[in-house]
Amino acid sequence: MPDLLVVLIVILVLVVIWRGPRTIPQIGAMLGRGVRAAREEANQIRSDRGDRGDRGDGSDAGSGADAGSGGDVGRPPGA
16 A cells, blocks of 8 residues: 555656646546546446346346356256
8 A cells, every 4th residue: 555655646746747736736627527427427327227127236137047157168068
């Protein structure tokens, strides 16, 4: 964890040197908009799943053992 903090501080210092201190708020605003958009999309996907009745855990009603879902991998046909 401390290594990550050091890396983030070094990156911040490099950005300040490269872009200048005036652009830091603009970069932060862009990152904030991107995070907000990603969060809104994730919430939209969750609400769509809720509307359809999906549980979101990857389980399907039709994926039983008789559906041929990889239970006999490596077995020759008819064995």
